[in-house]
Amino acid sequence: xxxxxxxxxxxxxxxxxxxxxxxxxxxxxxxxxxxxxxxxxxxxxxxxxxxxxxxxxxxxxxxxxxxxxxxxxxxxxxxxxxxxxxxxxxxxxxxxxxxxxxxxxxxxxxxxxxxxxxxxxxxxxxxxxxxxxxxxxxxxxxxxxxxxxxxxxxxxxxxxxxxxxxxxxxxxxxxxxxxxxxxxxxxxxxxxxxxxxxxxxxxxxxxxxxxxxxxxxxxxxxxxxxxxxxxxxxxxxxxxxxxxxxxxxxxxxxxxxxxxxxxxxxxxxxxxxxxxxxxxxxxxxxxxxxxxxxxxxxxxxxxxxxxxxxxxxxxxxxxxxxxxxxxxxxxxxxxxxxxxxxxxxx
Amino acid sequence: xxxxxxxxxxxxxxxxxxxxxxxxxxxxxxxxxxxxxxxxxxxxxxxxxxxxxxxxxxxxxxxxxxxxxxxxxxxxxxxxxxxxxxxxxxxxxxxxxxxxxxxxxxxxxxxxxxxxxxxxxxxxxxxxxxxxxxxxxxxxxxxxxxxxxxxxxxxxx
Numbered sequence: 001x002x003x004x005x006x007x008x009x010x011x012x013x014x015x016x017x018x019x020x021x022x023x024x025x026x027x028x029x030x031x032x033x034x035x036x037x038x039x040x041x042x043x044x045x046x047x048x049x050x051x052x053x054x055x056x057x058x059x060x061x062x063x064x065x066x067x068x069x070x071x072x073x074x075x076x077x078x079x080x081x082x083x084x085x086x087x088x089x090x091x092x093x094x095x096x097x098x099x100x101x102x103x104x105x106x107x108x109x110x111x112x113x114x115x116x117x118x119x120x121x122x123x124x125x126x127x128x129x130x131x132x133x134x135x136x137x138x139x140x141x142x143x144x145x146x147x148x149x150x151x152x153x154x155x156x157x158x159x160x161x162x163x164x165x166x167x168x169x170x171x172x173x174x175x176x177x178x179x180x181x182x183x184x185x186x187x188x189x190x191x192x193x194x195x196x197x198x199x200x201x202x203x204x205x206x207x208x209x210x211x212x213x214x215x216x217x218x219x220x221x222x223x224x225x226x227x228x229x230x231x232x233x234x235x236x237x238x239x240x241x242x243x244x245x246x247x248x249x250x251x252x253x254x255x256x257x258x259x260x261x262x263x264x265x266x267x268x269x270x271x272x273x274x275x276x277x278x279x280x281x282x283x284x285x286x287x288x289x290x291x292x293x294x295x296x297x298x299x300x301x302x303x304x305x306x307x308x309x310x311x312x313x314x315x316x317x318x319x320x321x322x323x324x325x326x327x328x329x330x331x332x333x334x335x336x337x338x339x340x341x342x343x344x345x346x
Numbered sequence: 347x348x349x350x351x352x353x354x355x356x357x358x359x360x361x362x363x364x365x366x367x368x369x370x371x372x373x374x375x376x377x378x379x380x381x382x383x384x385x386x387x388x389x390x391x392x393x394x395x396x397x398x399x400x401x402x403x404x405x406x407x408x409x410x411x412x413x414x415x416x417x418x419x420x421x422x423x424x425x426x427x428x429x430x431x432x433x434x435x436x437x438x439x440x441x442x443x444x445x446x447x448x449x450x451x452x453x454x455x456x457x458x459x460x461x462x463x464x465x466x467x468x469x470x471x472x473x474x475x476x477x478x479x480x481x482x483x484x485x486x487x488x489x490x491x492x493x494x495x496x497x498x499x500x501x502x503x
Contacts, residue, residue: 004371005439008381008449009408009432010389017475020468023489031354031469031486032361040484041349051352067382069493071470073415074377080410080432081381088468127349 007078010070014084018071021089026056041130050096055134057096060089096131098139100154106146108158110195119151141206146199155203161230163204164223166190169255171218180215181205225266227253232270232281240278269312272301284313291317295331299345307334307341350483352471356417357486371440372447372461372494377414378470380493381438381449383457389433406434416472417485438494447494456503459496467491 023031030036030053040060041050051058065088070081104112104119120128122145126136144155155163170176170189183202190201202214208223209216231250235241243264250262264271264279271279282301288294294317298310311324318327325341328334334343360376373379409429413421436451440461449457470487 003439003441005437007434008436008438009410010387010435011410012390012431012433015412015430017473018487019471019473020490021471022466023469024466027469028467028489031357031489034354034358036354038352038354039349040352067384068387070381070383070387071490072379072381073412074373074379075410075413077408079379079381079438080408081435082410082412082415082430082432084387 008072008081009078010081015082018083018085019089020069020085021060022091024091024093026093027053027058027091030054030056041128047130050094050130051091052096052130052132055132057094057130057132057135058091059094060091062087063090096129096135096139098125098129098131098136098143098145100143100145104151104153105156106148106153106159107156108162112153119153121150122147122152125152138212141203141212144203144207146203148197148199155200157230159200160204160207161226163196163200164208164226165255167201167204168223168258172255172257178218178220181218182215220260221266224260224262228262228267229270232267232279236271236279236281240274240280243277243279246279268309272298274302287313289317292331295345299332303344305343307343310343352484352486353417354486357489360488371442372492374488374490376488378488378490380490381496382493383449383496387435389435408432415487420472420474420485440494449494449496450503451500453503455500457496457500458498459494461492462495463492464490
């Protein structure tokens with residue numbers, strides 16, 4: 001066996017401008033692909049930095065280790081180590097987020113609060129938010145984001161409802177169908193309020209589309225869910241209501257002659273069942289972010305849960321991504337009734 | 347929120363150029379070698395007069411400027427800086443067709459180790475303070491897929 005030997009040297013003071021990052025197969029593909037634009041976005045002080053490829057966001061966390069890792073380069077004199085590392089960056093795939101804090105909200109009457117603070121354009125918001133460009137445009141329209149006079153704004157729920165209602169009315173009236181819809185076409189035909197701009201129509205169209213680009217194909221499940229949540233919030237926020245009564249109210253909200261399937265399962269994560277046959281609106285954002293307290297709150301509102309209906313309320317507190325049934329066992333009891341899993345408090 | 351672009355042009359150059367050797371026992375095609383030892387390697391923090399005396403005779407100390415490691419455009423910026431002093435710490439021995447490596451430290455201690463495949467591989471990033479015209483501030487220097495690991499206690503030579 002041919003043995004080789006190389007002198008090994010080390011810099012007296014290491015270069016601290018080097019870091020190593022763990023490369024997942026997806027990241028390796030991105031690094032190798034010349035069409036990918038890869039950036040590291042520095043965080044808010046309390047957040048981790050985020051590495052963004054064209055379509056994915058990765059949270060960067062520094063993992064320290066007690067070993068000393070020397071990185072050397074080969075020269076004619078031997079190997080020379082120029083940096084000594086005792087940590088490496090771990091890239092974890094996450095859902096990027098848009099920094100919507102401070103953006104004005106446009107209300108149903110077209111008013112929006114003008115603040116002295118400089119409002120960014122949508123392009124600038126995309127660059128500064130810890131999210132990849134591909135994800136940004138999907139999330140931006142889901143968040144009801146729009147650009148007015150070069151400023152990024154958020155449309156209020158009531159304004160979105162008014163515009164959506166008008167769009168659906170025109171689709172039914174002109175028998176346009178749900179496919180190949182363009183905002184310019186709708187802008188010219190919708191009986192709109194004076195202040196509604198083509199950008200607002202585009203935002204609503206893309207929010208409820210399947211394909212996130214024009215021409216759009218509307219997703220009817222998203223539309224019926226939107227109506228359902230609004231009706232539930234309006235009539236069952238402070239008191240419970242019969243399920244049948246609610247379904248009638250939901251169905252009657254759609255524009256005349258607009259036929260769409262409704263199912264209470266479309267609203268999972270938005271209601272509780274305080275007693276048999278009744279439902280009540282529940283705002284998930286008002287619940288505690290602590291898992292144990294979250295379970296207590298849920299059982300206070302409903303003593304017995306079907307796991308399927310409980311799941312949407314647990315996803316964000318299952319921080320360690322445990323299998324859901326195992327996660328539930330840590331805080332509650334579960335039993336099987338036929339095909340269903342019933343969860344009760346301990 | 348500030349953001350910096352990662353420049354991957356050096357990696358693309360390495361992958362597309364067949365001149366880079368692909369079959370080295372311990373090194374990446376770009377010639378980088380990673381050595382991992384448990385604990386801390388105690389090195390002098392400055393070049394003392396005693397070390398300076400040994401400098402010419404035994405090549406205990408050499409000067410280094412990372413030539414060939416950094417991308418060309420970055421090397422120009424880095425060349426403004428003085429060469430760094432590097433001190434000899436030992437000798438690395440390895441064999442073709444074997445994953446066994448030996449590190450002799452100052453001819454007094456012997457560390458036996460192995461060449462391990464890294465899973466996941468590691469990317470070496472260089473962060474620069476100076477903002478380049480194109481706004482590039484972070485450079486992906488290389489992808490490291492193996493390292494020489496020394497897990498055992500040192501033995502006498």
